[in-house]
Amino acid sequence: DMKVTQMPRYLIKRMGENVLLECGQDMSHETMYWYRQDPGLGLQLIYISYDVDSNSEGDIPKGYRVSRKKREHFSLILDSAKTNQTSVYFCASRTGDQNTLYFGAGTRLSVL
Amino acid sequence: QQQVRQSPQSLTVWEGETAILNCSYEDSTFNYFPWYQQFPGEGPALLISIRSVSDKKEDGRFTIFFNKREKKLSLHITDSQPGDSATYFCAASHDTNAYKVIFGKGTHLHVLP
Numbered sequence: 684d685m686k687v688t689q690m691p692r693y694l695i696k697r698m699g700e701n702v703l704l705e706c707g708q709d710m711s712h713e714t715m716y717w718y719r720q721d722p723g724l725g726l727q728l729i730y731i732s733y734d735v736d737s738n739s740e741g742d743i744p745k746g747y748r749v750s751r752k753k754r755e756h757f758s759l760i761l762d763s764a765k766t767n768q769t770s771v772y773f774c775a776s777r778t779g780d781q782n783t784l785y786f787g788a789g790t791r792l793s794v795l
Numbered sequence: 796q797q798q799v800r801q802s803p804q805s806l807t808v809w810e811g812e813t814a815i816l817n818c819s820y821e822d823s824t825f826n827y828f829p830w831y832q833q834f835p836g837e838g839p840a841l842l843i844s845i846r847s848v849s850d851k852k853e854d855g856r857f858t859i860f861f862n863k864r865e866k867k868l869s870l871h872i873t874d875s876q877p878g879d880s881a882t883y884f885c886a887a888s889h890d891t892n893a894y895k896v897i898f899g900k901g902t903h904l905h906v907l908p
Binding site for chain 2: 725782
């Protein structure tokens with residue numbers, strides 16, 4: 684059963700605090716993604732990771748960084764979180780030869 | 796710029812009716828179009844997809860109609876059920892193995908019993 688797991692599911696932080704969102708997948712997929720979803724804006728791509736230590740900015744990378752030290756694990760880091768980073772964050776993965784994205788259940792982040 | 800547009804933003808139909816969700820795109824080099832379905836509290840999941848060499852793709856009650864010349868596609872959900880109530884995202888990429896997938900803003904479908 685293919686699974687993408689995100690932790691935590693809910694997170695409340697104060698402005699200026701550091702935030703770590705974690706994502707794991709059990710499918711040995713090479714490519715992983717971080718998206719954010721806001722009402723009326725759909726899914727916006729933050730970062731793509733092609734494999735371990737091979738990451739690329741997406742459409743809205745400002746204020747975010749990522750880390751991928753193991754193929755099955757991909758982290759999103761917010762250094763000094765801002766209130767406009769309040770959102771639902773989705774991690775996804777896919778194999779190299781087909782374009783089905785497998786999404787996690789999301790992390791709902793509130794920055795106060 | 797918005798490369799993939801969806802309409803309407805929200806759609807309400809009665810159980811048993813056909814729901815029609817529209818999508819258009821700007822980049823004529825897009826050739827793979829997946830639709831994702833998202834239920835509240837969950838991540839999106841692939842529902843059905845089509846490649847630009849086809850003009851129609853059917854999977855049970857879900858059908859994609861594709862018009863390459865007009866750069867438009869639509870998702871038809873026949874015999875809509877309350878369990879189909881969800882947000883539907885049209886997406887596009889340059890190939891089936893392209894890394895970047897561009898999503899539309901979604902259509903929120905409500906199916907009333």
